[in-house]
Structure formats: C-alpha cells, structure tokens
Amino acid sequence: MALLSVRDLHTRYAVGKQQLRAVDGVSFEVGRGETVGLVGESGCGKSTLGKTILRLVPSAEGTIELDGADITHLGEGAMAPHRRRMQMIFQDPFGSLNPRQTIRTVLDTALKVHRLGNGAERERQLQEIVTRVGLPSDSLDRYPHEFSGGQRQRIGIARALVLHPALIVCDEPVSALDVSIQAQILNLLIDLKREFGLAYLFISHDLSVVRYFADRVLVMYFGRIVESASHATLWRDPRHPYTKALFAAVPSADPTHKRVAPPIKGELVTTEQVRGCRFHSRCPAATDRCRAEEPPLRSLGEGHHAACHYA
C-alpha cells in the first residue's frame, strides 16, 4: 500500500464568472520513503495540487488516501491525526513564520496542538530538533528576523519535522535561496530523509534540482500530469514534447555546450478553454488529431507514462 494515493483529483477556483481548473484530474502515488518531484511552470497547478493533498484547499472531485485511509472529506477533528503525518515546507519561510513569536513558541505550538508530551519532554524535543536541523543551540529564544534566509528555512524544516511526519510536501523550498545556501538545505533534507524514512513531494520549477533530488518525477502542464517516470528514465528518454522543451530550455553551465533556439513559443495561458491536447498551441509537432482529441496519460512501460498521442 502506498503512503499517499491520489485518484482523479480536481481543484477549481472561481475566477470572476469562470472556473479555473487548477488541478484537472490528477492521479499518482507516493511510496514510503520515496521522493516524488513535481515540476512545471508557474500557473500549471503544482502548488495547488500540494495544498489540495494537505487539505489546505478543498478538492472538487477525486480522493486522497493516506496510509489507506480516505481523508478527502474528513472534518477538522478527524483530520487532526492525519495532519501530523503530512507536513509542509514553504518557499518563503519568513512569510510563513509569525514575526512576534520566538522559535520556541513556533515549534512548541505545533507539539501542543497535537498534544505531544508534557512540558519537560517537549523541551527536550525542541532542543533536539533545533540542533538536528543545524541551527545554533541558542535559537529557541530568538525571533525569525534574527536569522538569515537559509536559517529560516531550517526553522521551517524543524517545524515540519517536530511532529514526526511520514510525508513532507516541499513547495519550492530552495527557490528563494542563494546557490551556496541551496546546497546546504538540499543536503539537510537528504540526511533527514535517510534518518527518519521521510517521503517528500518536492514541488519545484527548477529541473536541475529535481533531477538531483527526486526518485520519480511528475511533469505537470495546465492542471494535468503530462509525463511521469523514474528520474533516470525521464532524463535519458523524455517522451512528451513539453518535457523535452523544458529540458532544452535549461541553460547549461558549460559555455562550450552550444545553446539551441528557444524550443517552444508562447507561454502557459490558464484562462483559455482548450480542446484537444492542452499543449497543442505551443507544440512544435502538433497535428489535427492533437487539436481535436485530448491524449490520455498512457503507459510506455517500466513505470513511464506520457500524455501524448505520439510519445
């Protein structure tokens, strides 16, 4: 049984009189201890998908199962024990920390809400977690503004980790950080995964980071998964034209590696109603069939799936 199992999930937002189908029929699983990367461009629905799974945004259709239990429609009370099992790390740790709370209050509140341990036990856990994520031992009585960007992300990680979750949804956790700090945070997340057997749903627009960090990768476009495969397969043999275009657009740090012309034109426009394949207007290889008929996500063998008639 998978740790997380998502079936035909839909999330819709009202935009004026229209409905924006931010997540439009997504199915996937995350195994115990597995890191699943979710890549795509802004507006593709990847953050909404993360928030829907955590029940921070209501779903319109579909089911979310955690450890085999259907949590799609649980009330807040019944949801509480499941919330402990899945936590989230945000892109901007400063925006997700209350500036008037000390780090002790931030972390202790999480433990208190979930009624974990008495005062002395909680104190011991706080000390442990702060050291474990690489913060100075005197951090507990300090305020968020006293920390650098990288340290604040360590606080965000501590807050997620203190509840001993099985799954952490990481939404662009290193995108706001400088390169030298990114490596520190990624290494920390990898160490913690090994130590606590964590599974990650790692949401990012940065293909290089996802290539390094994920076991399996989902490529999302306009509310749908358009390709999924193990990290090695996806980079060796991308099959969807969108995945290929994404890879081709990442500039290589080797100046002798000659760049190619921009692989696709235009941008993702989420307000349009599209018939056929959602990517056809930008696809260099689109045919009449692509304009008429939406391709389903189909298996290409060895856990590799793509939603393209010609993949």
Next chain:
Amino acid sequence: MSLLTVDKLSVAFPGHVAVREASFSIESGETLALVGESGCGKSVTAFSVMRLLPSNARIASGRILLEGTDLLSLSEPEMREVRGAKVSLIQQEPMTSLNPVLSIGLQITEVIRRHEKLSRRAARARAVELLDLVRIPDAHRRLDDHPHNLSGGMRQRVMIAMAVACRPRLLIADEPTTALDVTTQAQVLDLLDDLRRRLGMAVLLITHDLGVVAQWADRIAVMYAGRIVEQGGIEPFFARPLHPYSRGLLGARVDVDADEHYSKNRLSEIPGSVGSAAGQAGCSFAPRCPVAEPACRRAVPPLVALPDERAVACPVTVVLAGGPHGAALR
C-alpha cells in the same frame, strides 16, 4: 576607450557599505555578466550607473565613465538626457516598472517623445515597430492593452521595447528573467542577445544564474560582499574558476547536464553565510574559505591581473597560478 569604465566605485548606506572599490569595464557590443548572491552589491552597482540610488545611499568614491564622461559629475537634468538615450535599465519584475493604469502604447510613446521630437502619430508608429522588434505578435492591436492584460514574458518584452526605444549604447539588465519560467527565459534571453547584435548595444547582465552566464555572456565579474573577486572571459572561467568563492559556487550548483543524484553523491556546500565575516578585517570570504591562510584575515586582497585577461582577488590562488605572470595558467 571602453564604452563604460567603473573605477574604484564605493557606495555606502547608513551603517553599511554595499559596494567596495569595484572596478570593471564594458566594451561596445559585449555582454558582461555581473554575478553574485543576494546582497552582494550587484544591483547597487547597476543603480549607481543609472544614478538611481535611493536617497539614503551615498557614492563614497570612484568614477563611472560612459564614453569618457564621468556620469557622477553630471547634473540631474544632464543625467536625464543620458538615461534611456545612452543607458537603459530593465528590472526583474516588469509589473513594478510599468504604470498599471496607462496603456503600453502610451508608456512607450512617452519614452520616445522624451528624447526625440516626434508627433504623437509618428511616435505611435515607432511603438508598433518596437513591439514588432521584441516579437510581440499583433503589435498594433497590443498598443491599447494595459500591463495586466499581458503575461509575464510579454511584460518583460514591453520593458525591453521601452529600454531600447532610443537605441542606447548600454542596456543594464538586472535579473531580467529571474521571475520568468524557464521556457520564457530562453525566449527573452534569445531576444536580448539578438537586439544586442542588431542595435550594437553592450549589455550588463546582472544575474545569480551561472547557466545563464555560461550561455549568454562574453565575460564575467563575480562579486562577493561588495567587492569584485574575479573577472575573466567565459570559457576560461568555466573551465577553471580561480577564486575559492567562484569554485564553491560552481561546485554547489546542480547542473542539469550532470548525471548527479542524491543516492550517489552529496552536493558540495559553501559553509556558513555571507554574514559570517561581519565586522572582521581582511578578505570577506575568509571565514567560509577552504584555503584561507592567516594573512587572509589581516588585509583585503587586491584584484591581481593574470594572463588571458583574467583577474582574481585571492593571494592564495595567485600563488597557485604561478604569480601575476600566471606560469601555471599557461
């Protein structure tokens, strides 16, 4: 004579020196990448060239020569003749630079008519040409659109159209694609490079992305804590970065072409953060540096010229390279 020469520029804010004796030059038609992490002083350097620093900033010393004229000696009215006509700036987030209540046509013609005596109608025709130039489809229909009608990539194209409207000699692009998606980034950088060639502009490209630098720049200057610590051509830099900070940056970066995976190898880190050197003498990178020697913590190392038109501000590296003559580099 270089197009732009920045000579020992220092810029101070209350309680903080953002740029320290930065010197570099840009030749006509080339792209120089100014690279560094947030807070390293790269944007302050750019704003100094435009003379658009916030009011609490003070240029403590140095000269900024554009075609031989020291921009720091110009009056504000004189500087207004330079901005847009000789040097232009585009920024990371076009939405904050564009006026949300004016159509883009009006904003572009305003720039044109600021520097050239053109009728409203002629300026409008120029605006259409400019939108064509930056590859905005159906340019004549787009003129009456407002910024919020456009996608992020299209807004950045409008900013570029405004910036090149009067054919400046130098375009300063401050993180022009950082807010854009990777496929849009490729389109915008391709456009900038095409315009550079067609209009004979030089580009000062400010970025933190070394992939962007490797693919789009001719030369690089690396900044750390307000100082330029390394300069050189792109190919020698990426083949053999010299300063320990440059080496650390390239090492910490995950390259999309590299077959690296967490299950096989750990990322190399630069320990600590920029703040590690607060209040200390000597090289600002010393507290994070793997090869620092006691002397590094006493005096600030000067930028020493090496063969291949390279320069590095690290005495340990200079010695390893075989001294200023760089025997080991040849």
